[in-house]
Amino acid sequence: MATIQKITLDVLKPHRPNALEFAAAVADLSQGMRVQVIVDAVDEKTESILLVIEGGEIDFDAISQRISEMGATLHSIDAVEVLGEQSDAGNAS
Amino acid sequence: MQSGELHRLLLHVQGARGIARRYFITNGFDGALTMLGLMIGFFLSEHVDVSVAIKACLGAAVALCMSGLSSAYLSESAERKKELHELEQALIADLGNSDVGRASRLVPVVVALVNGMSPLLISLTIMTPLWMAQQGIALPLSPFLLASLIALLLMFLLGVLLARLSREFWLWSGLRALAIAAGTALIIIVISV
Numbered sequence: 001m002a003t004i005q006k007i008t009l010d011v012l013k014p015h016r017p018n019a020l021e022f023a024a025a026v027a028d029l030s031q032g033m034r035v036q037v038i039v040d041a042v043d044e045k046t047e048s049i050l051l052v053i054e055g056g057e058i059d060f061d062a063i064s065q066r067i068s069e070m071g072a073t074l075h076s077i078d079a080v081e082v083l084g085e086q087s088d089a090g091n092a093s
Numbered sequence: 094m095q096s097g098e099l100h101r102l103l104l105h106v107q108g109a110r111g112i113a114r115r116y117f118i119t120n121g122f123d124g125a126l127t128m129l130g131l132m133i134g135f136f137l138s139e140h141v142d143v144s145v146a147i148k149a150c151l152g153a154a155v156a157l158c159m160s161g162l163s164s165a166y167l168s169e170s171a172e173r174k175k176e177l178h179e180l181e182q183a184l185i186a187d188l189g190n191s192d193v194g195r196a197s198r199l200v201p202v203v204v205a206l207v208n209g210m211s212p213l214l215i216s217l218t219i220m221t222p223l224w225m226a227q228q229g230i231a232l233p234l235s236p237f238l239l240a241s242l243i244a245l246l247l248m249f250l251l252g253v254l255l256a257r258l259s260r261e262f263w264l265w266s267g268l269r270a271l272a273i274a275a276g277t278a279l280i281i282i283v284i285s286v
Contacts, residue, residue, distance in 0.1 A: 017101065045180055045183040069190075073185065
């Protein structure tokens with residue numbers, strides 16, 4: 001099964017938690033996970049951010065849940081980098 | 094609740110520290126001045142039984158506590174619901190189970206507790222000489238006069254606390270609060286005589 005090496009998410013979040021607290025809460029999901037938050041646009045009540053996650057064990061469902069817990073919404077997956085593992089069928093041929 | 098979840102929730106609750114501080118001081122003033130008024134009234138009335146005074150003061154303290162609890166909870170809860178609703182509209186999402194949603198339910202409870210407990214604790218502190226007199230402990234002054242002095246001291250300390258927040262000179266802020274209490278006492282004495 002392919003594993004996610006790097007993923008870039010477009011997220012709309014409230015001003016609180018701030019970018020640092022938000023990144024730390026996502027990074028806490030897995031040891032060795034590197035999280036970068038790039039603030040794209042700031043509105044009166046919200047801010048649009050690009051969440052770049054790499055390293056560690058990237059579990060998309062867990063990240064998505066953590067984003068919801070912090071009151072943010074996932075808009076789109078903007079970029080993804082996966083590493084495939086050779087399947088049994090691939091070995092046989 | 095996991096520690097990370099609790100930590101995130103506390104971050105939101107910490108944002109309400111300023112509101113809780115304001116409520117603590119506002120209702121602390123209410124408690125101290127109400128007790129000061131009662132004590133001066135009892136002192137000027139003469140021959141007021143201490144046990145009667147304790148019951149009257151306790152009644153006032155409990156009423157202030159309940160008023161603080163309910164008014165802060167209702168107003169803060171309404172304000173938080175409005176903010177949450179506006180945020181939900183901006184994000185186009187249901188935030189009921191998010192940290193923001195949980196905090197919007199927890200913050201009114203915390204603020205209400207501060208607002209309710211502040212006048213109660215201050216009132217009970219001011220009543221200390223009355224309890225002592227009821228227990229038969231000899232006091233150098235009338236228990237009502239001693240209680241009034243404690244009320245003035247607590248008003249001064251609330252002023253000092255305000256100075257810590259506003260980074261003003263503590264003595265000036267304390268004396269200003271004390272002047273408010275002294276002015277209140279003077280008005281009560283004038284209308285009572």
